Amino acid sequence: MTRKTVSLKDISNACGVSVATVSKALNDHHDIGEDTKEHIRKVAEELGYRPNAAAQALKTNKTYNIGVLFVDEAHSGLTHDYFSHVLDSFKTTAEENGYDITFINSSKRNENSTYLSHALYRGFDGVVIACVDFYDPQVYELVSSSIPVVTIDHMFDNCMSVQSDNIKGMKEMLHYIYDCGHRKIAYIHAHENTSVTQGRLACFYNTLQELNVSVPDEYVVTAPYRNTDKTYEASMKLLNLENPPTCIICPDDFSSFGCINAAREMGLRIPEDISVAGYDGIELARRISPRLTTVVQDTKKLGSLAAEKLIALINNPKGTLIEHLLVEGQLDEGESVSKL
Amino acid sequence: MTRKTVSLKDISNACGVSVATVSKALNDHHDIGEDTKEHIRKVAEELGYRPNAAAQALKTNKTYNIGVLFVDEAHSGLTHDYFSHVLDSFKTTAEENGYDITFINSSKRNENSTYLSHALYRGFDGVVIACVDFYDPQVYELVSSSIPVVTIDHMFDNCMSVQSDNIKGMKEMLHYIYDCGHRKIAYIHAHENTSVTQGRLACFYNTLQELNVSVPDEYVVTAPYRNTDKTYEASMKLLNLENPPTCIICPDDFSSFGCINAAREMGLRIPEDISVAGYDGIELARRISPRLTTVVQDTKKLGSLAAEKLIALINNPKGTLIEHLLVEGQLDEGESVSKL
């Protein structure tokens, strides 16, 4: 039904004025009479006029569209609990400011299409990057372009970033675990190819050293993020040590289910026999029993801040200074770490 | 760095041919010499030419962009476990076909902006709708427009739809539960304002009637989807009945954690003392112990099928007949329903 789109020309015909006048009237320029404006606005409304984004973008070089690069190996960041919340918050703030969100991809359709070329093709006003392999040259190409970019949970020095304060969060959790009396603390961490992992791991060693807690090499093992199976295996390894830890920190909340299963399978009660901690603060962590001890990352703040900063950058590419912002998480003590 | 975008004009200058020739060469028209084409392509490559989406869209009236309407009350469908997987699959298939994905919203920025006006503004080639209030007049306006639309998990008769076969899934699960020996089966369902809920609920009654299982009124209670707290409360109500059920079916996997918690709190073992079933097949359902009995919805198929059908519709709006497709799920027997 409602296909025939109404253009400025239709309004200009209906009102007996030029197209330019209509355009200016609708954009509230000063050199159009108040009564004319009113009339034009009314007619535009009646005809159901909507501007044409493509035409506007072509002329003004502004699309009011932000490119989102969220690429997991397996999936897009979409199905990722933590990042989907960040993205949701980003989207909300962006939309409040009149921006839409489109996913960036390097579609295999155009064989030599890159993230950057896709972004240029769509003419994104800005780009947000999260949940990708930040060592991908395509990502660096995009970051180094003249398109305003904000990265989430990774820092390039020529590019604005918003990061969850993993150091602070990890430290706080470790202090809590320490204060609960634990001295045999194990850490299952992901591969060290992200700054998040690197930060947390360094913090793990540093904090425990400060606390004078020694960490046997065999207490530090690896498992990918969100991989319950691998975390299960890693946990088994830890629990079967001749001198097993009293507390295991998992890569994230989701993977901690692997740890929990391993413990249960060995007949260990949580937290009486073995303490378990996660990281992220996904909703489910609060819904299981015992409630998971974790650090709740402030996804809402991360997303909205990233959007605000990106929009500031878009509005003033030269004048906005590049910041590297940290967003604090909060320890949720939960019930899965025992007080010894 | 890489800002100055290269246009057809730049190529035409570099090659000493007209802009039209360049355009046709790059679009592989037949009336351009093979060697000229080759040369133009080479120069385009060298200069790093990328077409301008806005200009193309303006001229051809095709954006290669699909609008996605995924709106939860609380959030967008992004943080929704089931829908985020559907969306992810949709996105993948769309991108394989050269389409990008942009979220539709009725931003409060333009006071009288609707979903439809937003879609028209962006010139989406098509629209996919899921996870919304389908009784919202704005949704109906969009569906009734001349823009190709596919709805997911809801059926309008003038609009293509892809639905998860909830009837079949529910029926299969009920038969399984019945075959396990259960005759006192309770159902916590969501509010009946979606066809999904309506379908499952009707199926619940019908199937049990066929099986000659009577359902006391107090066995059917409500709790919203994905709400562990409300499902906890509902479960408590059920478990405290003087004649409690032996099996509780929850609105979905996520909310079943509320039920599980309620049971555990009452000192009931799962599944020995009380059986619990969910719906959806979220990954975590397989990761907890006991593994949750549930119906795994085929999110991959749902998403890709929706994308395929929408693209077919886009390519041939008149000629494509409107289908209402069902995608079967699969029972995952899990371990949370006991064999009596």
Added chain:
DNA sequence: ATATTCAACTTAAACGATTAAGTAAAACGG
């Protein structure tokens, strides 16, 4: 040899908006 077809281009208009520059009439100033 001349008419006709064909291949390989170019010209020019168009898509729907924005905006600098131009213009005509009204308002103002002295």
Added chain:
DNA sequence: CCGTTTTACTTAATCGTTTAAGTTGAATAT
């Protein structure tokens, strides 16, 4: 009353593409 400013428009160019409709010279047909 005439010159200047102001107001309220219009004209026309432009953004980067696409494409229908020429144009030209060479190949083919008769």
